[in-house]
Amino acid sequence: MTVALSGSEIASQIEKQFPGGVVESGADSLLVKGESLLEIAAYLKTTAGLDFDYLTAITAVDYYDCFEVVYQLTSIKHNHSLVVKTRCYNRDNPTLPSVVGLWRGADFQEREIYDLMGISFEGHPNLKRIVLWDGFQGHPLRKNFL
Amino acid sequence: MEVEEVYSSSELDRKEGKAINELIARSQEPIPDPDQWLDEELKRNILLTSVDAMLDWARRSSLWPVFCFPACCAFEFMTTAASRFDISRFGMEIVRASPRQADLMITAGTLTWKMAPQVKRIYDQMAEPKWVIAMGACAISGGIFRSSYSVVPGYNRIIPVDVYVPGCPPRPEALLYGIRMLHQKIAKMSIAAKGK
Amino acid sequence: MLADYGYIGLFLVVAIFFAVTTLLLPFFLSFPSRLVLYFRRFTRYLETHYPFLVRFIPPLPKFPRFMQVVPYNPTPVKSSTFECGMETIGTAWVRFNFRYYFYALVFIALDILVVFLYPWAVELRGLGLFGLIAALVFIFIIVIGYIYAWRKKVLEWK
Numbered sequence: 001m002t003v004a005l006s007g008s009e010i011a012s013q014i015e016k017q018f019p020g021g022v023v024e025s026g027a028d029s030l031l032v033k034g035e036s037l038l039e040i041a042a043y044l045k046t047t048a049g050l051d052f053d054y055l056t057a058i059t060a061v062d063y064y065d066c067f068e069v070v071y072q073l074t075s076i077k078h079n080h081s082l083v084v085k086t087r088c089y090n091r092d093n094p095t096l097p098s099v100v101g102l103w104r105g106a107d108f109q110e111r112e113i114y115d116l117m118g119i120s121f122e123g124h125p126n127l128k129r130i131v132l133w134d135g136f137q138g139h140p141l142r143k144n145f146l
Numbered sequence: 147m148e149v150e151e152v153y154s155s156s157e158l159d160r161k162e163g164k165a166i167n168e169l170i171a172r173s174q175e176p177i178p179d180p181d182q183w184l185d186e187e188l189k190r191n192i193l194l195t196s197v198d199a200m201l202d203w204a205r206r207s208s209l210w211p212v213f214c215f216p217a218c219c220a221f222e223f224m225t226t227a228a229s230r231f232d233i234s235r236f237g238m239e240i241v242r243a244s245p246r247q248a249d250l251m252i253t254a255g256t257l258t259w260k261m262a263p264q265v266k267r268i269y270d271q272m273a274e275p276k277w278v279i280a281m282g283a284c285a286i287s288g289g290i291f292r293s294s295y296s297v298v299p300g301y302n303r304i305i306p307v308d309v310y311v312p313g314c315p316p317r318p319e320a321l322l323y324g325i326r327m328l329h330q331k332i333a334k335m336s337i338a339a340k341g342k
Numbered sequence: 343m344l345a346d347y348g349y350i351g352l353f354l355v356v357a358i359f360f361a362v363t364t365l366l367l368p369f370f371l372s373f374p375s376r377l378v379l380y381f382r383r384f385t386r387y388l389e390t391h392y393p394f395l396v397r398f399i400p401p402l403p404k405f406p407r408f409m410q411v412v413p414y415n416p417t418p419v420k421s422s423t424f425e426c427g428m429e430t431i432g433t434a435w436v437r438f439n440f441r442y443y444f445y446a447l448v449f450i451a452l453d454i455l456v457v458f459l460y461p462w463a464v465e466l467r468g469l470g471l472f473g474l475i476a477a478l479v480f481i482f483i484i485v486i487g488y489i490y491a492w493r494k495k496v497l498e499w500k
Contacts (some may be wrong), residue, residue: 264428
């Protein structure tokens with residue numbers, strides 16, 4: 001079974017490298033700032049001992065005041081997993097850096113988040129709608145769609 | 147037929163999106179069911195009754211369905227086609243992928259607007275005479291997904307439907323009953339009347 | 343006369359009957375509908391381009407409905423090429439890999455060889471040594487060609 005690492009274990013390690021990057025850390029996940037997301041993700045991928053080389057999933061949640069994007073990372077080498085979250089407080093045009101450069105699997109998943117939630121990802125090579133058709137107005141999975 | 151050379155995928159996306167939006171705009175009202183020739187008093191020509199009977203028997207005895215199985219009702223169709231509830235006894239085990247060789251479209255599953263132009267095109271490419279059985283709640287009216295942003299509220303928005311088989315999904319016996327209803331409908335067709 | 347030919351004659355009759363009913367008969371039976379449609383198109387063409395000629399068209403009685411058994415209603419979408427519901431992109435005749443051609447050639451040659459070998463194999467015991475040597479010479483000649491193709495790297499797929 002894959003060991004689910006708790007956020008607090010990793011938080012102290014990350015705080016040393018990127019001070020101020022981690023907003024809060026709990027037993028199940030790690031909440032980071034949007035600006036430092038890319039460097040923390042690169043650190044998680046490349047550090048020996050962490051080696052998160054497989055991105056299981058990216059999903060997004062619409063809490064009424066912010067969007068939260070959840071990254072589920074797994075390390076095949078060490079057989080442990082971690083959940084990293086970021087928040088976007090901008091409702092009109094939320095943007096986040098894209099992690100496609102680190103994990104290719106993020107390509108379609110970020111397109112799906114863009115399509116259904118409206119969160120743009122900077123640096124994504126092909127950010128366009130994937131499940132809905134080009135020309136569809138709106139982002140359906142937002143709470144204020146209907 | 148002129149063939150447009152489309153080179154970039156963004157052009158393809160835009161064309162597809164435009165086609166879907168146009169289809170949505172055109173399909174705001176359901177197409178009326180083709181049943182006008184059922185109700186009127188058919189003045190049957192005595193000479194043609196046996197010709198009618200023979201033609202209708204031939205047409206209804208081997209309805210070949212075309213593939214149109216977007217979602218879960220397809221499983222019930224597969225069950226109907228399998229050995230316990232055989233549709234081969236009706237001559238229907240030949241499910242053709244090509245619409246040119248089919249004369250029945252059993253629409254088994256929820257239809258999304260993104261897939262709708264393709265289904266409509268396949269229906270248009272079927273040769274006449276052709277019939278449609280709307281199978282399942284999603285095919286009749288959109289089912290539980292009726293108010294969704296991406297679901298077509300019933301196949302009769304885009305194609306004319308002859309028989310509606312309710313259920314979610316309809317049991318194989320229900321689908322066979324619907325097929326029997328279609329046979330009875332075809333048996334009433336007269337080539338002397340104005341119908342299909 | 344058919345009795346002289348035996349079962350092959352019967353097969354020929356069935357084949358002709360099959361071809362006529364599935365191909366020719368529906369085509370000929372669709373003529374009334376086709377003619378009705380062509381006549382309608384012709385009158386519409388005349389009305390739009392040469393309206394003064396319309397009076398010269400005699401009021402031809404069109405075929406009664408019971409003769410239009412086989413329908414003929416072509417529309418642009420109906421007559422278009424089938425591509426699983428999508429609009430066709432590109433033509434149907436595309437360039438394909440030439441290595442398929444090599445494989446097809448080698449297959450044909452060896453297939454003909456196998457067709458000759460089947461009856462030979464059935465009667466092998468009765469043919470004796472002479473039959474064996476003759477067939478082996480035949481196989482040897484064909485296999486030379488096969489080995490030539492092999493050495494020339496025809497069978498490799500790169």
